[in-house]
Amino acid sequence: MVVIAFNRQTASANRFAAEIISPEIPHCDDPTLHCYAICIPRKFFEERYRLYVPDIPVFNRKKFEICSDILKYMNMFAFEASKNMQNSDITLNANAELITHWIIRSILGESMDMRSISNDYSVAKAQHYMEHHFGEPITIKRLSELGFVSPSGLTHKFKAELGVSPIEYLIEIRIQRAKIMLQRKNMTVTEIANACGFSNSAYFSSCFQKRVGRTPTEYQRRYRTAQK
Known part of the structure; x- marks a missing residue:
């Protein structure tokens, strides 16, 4: 069950x-x-x-x-x-x-x-792009162009349907990808931060701790300890 x-x-x-x-x-x-x-x-x-x-x-x-x-x-x-x-x-x-x-x-x-893709074309295009390009620099302007809407229009659609802005949604994708890398791969925190599109390891650690409740290093250590 x-x-x-x-x-x-x-x-x-x-x-x-x-x-x-x-x-x-x-x-x-x-x-x-x-x-x-x-x-x-x-x-x-x-x-x-x-x-x-x-x-x-x-x-x-x-x-x-x-x-x-x-x-x-x-x-x-x-x-x-x-x-x-x-x-x-x-x-x-x-x-x-x-x-x-x-x-x-x-x-x-x-x-x-x-995760389900939105029925709204512009939101779905942004979701799909972020899922496949999360490790690259992504701007709200680029995401809005994909769906033929304005940046403010896309932000409104995201908040209305998903409760978060496109950039917050992107950070969540990056954090979840980082968690998988911390669990599975022999990579440093800096390497994972770069692979997931964060500008630097300090910003990555800050975003990770805010959403997960512990730093990337603490998360990796606790996960590996639990697997033993």
Whole structure:
């Protein structure tokens, strides 16, 4: 069972705390906390997990972050299940596949790759460009030109739909990419800062600590210690 917890404070955030626990364990004893509990058949889950890595670890209350966009697909699943429409089994199976892969990728630290792209053309073009060019210098002017809108117009669209400015969205992409590099690659903090598009390591450390709660060096050290 995967439990995704959220409340009023995190409802507008783009990431939620998730945890894998046994279905027999009470999953929400806090009355102020709302959550989704997703029960996935073990065989189904393990078959999909092995598509990514050959060995499946023992998930002893495994905690991880998951992108809030998954809620769209879980709500879609719940809506489809409640309507009992013709061929709903086909769409429900398709949604089950998507949700399961989303969860697995999040467990493996790749949840940022699962974010939904906006239905708004200019926002989607900016999102797509930032995802692929996060390591390069990017300006709001360049992003607005891609979607044929003004810089102020693009900023308004981003804040209205995503709750953040385009540059704040870009920094979030860079931070999440940096976290993956800190976990997986033998790179210095300065090298990771450069690879993720930060002007210098001091600015990178400041942005990282503000959003993650610890410096890149502390994050790397704690992650490696937890893996031992």
